Amino acid sequence: MRLNVDLQLRDIPGELINALEPLSEVDANIAGVVHHHDWVKGDRIGVNITFDICNQKQLDLLLAKWKQCGVEVVRMGSVFKTYDVEYVLVGPVSPTILENLLDEVKTMTSLASVDIKYTASQDFQRRAAYVSGTVLEESDLDVIDEFFHRRTDEIGLLLIRGGVGR
Amino acid sequence: MxxxxxxxxxxxxxxxxxxxxxxxxxxxxxxxxxxxxxxxxxxxxxxxxxxxxxxxxxxxxxxxxxxxxxxxxxxxxxxxxxxxxxxxxxxxxxxxxxxxxxxxxxxxxxxxxxxxxxxxxxxxxxxxxxxxxxxxxxxxxxxxxxxxxAMPIIHVAKDIMAGEDITSIKGILNGTCNFILHRMGNEGLPFQQALREAQQLGYAEADPTYDIEGVDSACKVAILSNAIFGRDVTVHDVMRVGISSVTDEAIALAREQGQVLRLIGEVGQSRLEVAPRLVPIGHPLAIGGTLNIAQIDAKFSGPITVAGRGAGxxxxxxxxxxxxxxxxxxx
Missing domain, CATH: 3.40.50.720 (NAD(P)-binding Rossmann-like Domain)
Structure with a gap:
């Protein structure tokens, strides 16, 4: 899981290393560290850290280590990693068809956001729709691909997937 | 001798x-x-x-x-x-x-x-x-x-990358289709006009079915799968969609989103397919013209890209x- 925390550290040399060492001790992977010199509270300054940690047990161990070395955790929240999905559907595609398809997708995956754009051709066969969105689970990428592949085939639409750079 | x-x-x-x-x-x-x-x-x-x-x-x-x-x-x-x-x-x-x-x-x-x-x-x-x-x-x-x-993909993947754990190969394996999609994207030509242009320039056969329906690319995907991944598949095992249903509107819509359409052959852990795909502009596989290009993804090296003239x-x-x-x- 990916977490984002605000810490208060004593404003003395070596204190940042003191806060980061426990992260490596619990095999956490640091994604970002930002100093907030304007978050001054008494003799303490603010630091924001984003990191990946494998489970709750390791997180509890980390919190205990921080407490032991005097690092104060003032806020902790989850950061959700998302995965992009995008498709172009070609042929007689209508808003109703797409909404129905996406309703089905929402019931079976972690689809978190979606955006749709249409062309406005009078010729149904030339019409196209661009669907982009995000899912929270990587495994859902294949589920959505398979679903769109099957359903567009049934409806008679050409499906063009993204994900080449994935 | x-x-x-x-x-x-x-x-x-x-x-x-x-x-x-x-x-x-x-x-x-x-x-x-x-x-x-x-x-x-x-x-x-x-x-x-x-x-x-x-x-x-x-x-x-x-x-x-x-x-x-x-x-x-x-x-x-x-x-x-x-x-x-x-x-x-x-x-x-x-x-x-x-x-x-x-x-x-x-x-x-x-x-x-x-x-x-x-x-x-x-x-x-x-x-x-x-x-x-x-x-x-x-x-x-x-x-x-x-x-x-002339694109040396098999030698690179089999010999030069020997010992690597190759996870996927994606590429443009048919220059005719790439020329057509490139012309549709760059000049806004409808499919039939881009195809005629390809035929006049000698890039497409009088009967272009083999190219535009992805059969040629599917053969190559099967060969890569067998030669590089050691599988035992035929061209008929490759999921195949050609480019004849791609419309100028679809290409224009993709371009508005910073993407081009390319016919991509892909061999992966669970994929064996040829289909038109969205490719971000600036990505190596967004290449234009009649060139062939392939990206080999491997565990240690990361992506390696090879390109060259696909026919002639x-x-x-x-x-x-x-x-x-x-x-x-x-x-």
């Missing part, structure tokens, strides 16, 4: 004859003389154990025939009678049963002779059987030119020459 027979004397066969006529002195010094002893097309043949002049053969072909003699019986029976070291098999691709090329390759490998081929039919239908036969007979089967012409007389002959060098070095 290495004796060579060319089966199929069309564009590629003639290109290779030209290469043989102009091999460098350094090459002859290193490996000894390369001697063309036989060549045939679907009608006639020339055969001389003392060697044939490649230039004279090209002139003869330009006048209508490879050789003076008609092929008696089948070309496989003819080949069975010939004495040579290496067969260069470049007859046209037939994905029904492999066509005459299948018989030629079986004949050569069965007799323990090395084979170099660009013929996608046999390789995309009975790859493992042919590889197995080559191994049993102590012969080599090389086929660099069968995927991507001398481009494919260059791939055959590269295979020939591999065989000669191994001897």
């Amino acid at each position: 290495t004796d060579i027979v060319i089966a199929g004397f069309g564009t590629v066969g003639q290109g290779f004859a030209e290469v043989l006529a102009h091999t460098s002195p350094g090459l002859r010094e290193q490996f000894g003389p390369l001697r063309l002893v036989g060549a045939f097309d679907s009608r006639s043949y020339a055969y001389d154990t003392n060697g044939l002049d490649p230039v004279a053969l090209l002139e003869s072909k330009a006048a209508g025939r490879v050789g003076k003699r008609d092929i008696p019986g089948t070309s496989r029976e003819l080949l069975d009678e010939m004495d040579y070291d290496i067969l260069v098999e470049v007859t046209p691709t037939d994905i029904g049963d492999g066509g005459s090329g299948m018989g030629h390759i079986l004949s050569a490998l069965g007799a323990g002779r090395h084979v170099i081929t660009c013929n996608k039919g046999p390789l995309s239908l009975r790859f493992q059987e042919l590889e197995g036969l080559a191994t049993r007979r102590g012969a080599m089967l090389r086929f660099e030119g069968s995927v991507g012409g 007389r001398m481009e494919t002959a260059s791939a055959i020459l590269s295979d020939l060098m591999t065989i000669l070095r191994a001897q």
Whole structure:
């Protein structure tokens, strides 16, 4: 899981290393560290850290280590990693068809956001729709691909997937 | 002395004859003389154990025939009678049963002779059987030119990246489709007009079905899957969607989102497909024109991209020459 925390550290040399060492001790992977010199509270300054940690047990161990070395955790929240999905559907595609398809997708995956754009051709066969969105689970990428592949085939639409750079 | 027979004397066969006529002195010094002893097309043949002049053969072909003699019986029976070291098999691709090329390759490998081929039919239908036969007979089967012409993807993936854990290969494996999609995207041309332009420029056949419906790319995907991933699949196992249903509106809509459409062949852990895909502008696979390009993704190296001219007389002959060098070095 990916977490984002605000810490208060004593404003003395070596204190940042003191806060980061426990992260490596619990095999956490640091994604970002930002100093907030304007978050001054008494003799303490603010630091924001984003990191990946494998489970709750390791997180509890980390919190205990921080407490032991005097690092104060003032806020902790989850950061959700998302995965992009995008498709172009070609042929007689209508808003109703797409909404129905996406309703089905929402019931079976972690689809978190979606955006749709249409062309406005009078010729149904030339019409196209661009669907982009995000899912929270990587495994859902294949589920959505398979679903769109099957359903567009049934409806008679050409499906063009993204994900080449994935 | 290495004796060579060319089966199929069309564009590629003639290109290779030209290469043989102009091999460098350094090459002859290193490996000894390369001697063309036989060549045939679907009608006639020339055969001389003392060697044939490649230039004279090209002139003869330009006048209508490879050789003076008609092929008696089948070309496989003819080949069975010939004495040579290496067969260069470049007859046209037939994905029904492999066509005459299948018989030629079986004949050569069965007799323990090395084979170099660009013929996608046999390789995309009975790859493992042919590889197995080559191994049993102590012969080599090389086929660099069968995927991507001068683009050295098989050599890079099999030999240079040996030991790597290759996870996927994605690429543009058909220059005709890429030209059409590129023209549709850049000039806003409808599909039919871009196709006609490709035909006028000689990039597309009069019957373009094989290219635009993705059959050619699917053959190459099957070959890559067999050769690089060690699978046993045929062209018919590849999920295939062509580009004939791609509309100018779809391409314009994709472009608004910073994407182009490309016909991508993909071999992955769970994927074996050819289909039009969205590719971000600026990505290596967003390449235009008639080039072929492939991205090999591997565990340690990350993505490695190779590109080159996917077809053409001398481009494919260059791939055959590269295979020939591999065989000669191994001897």
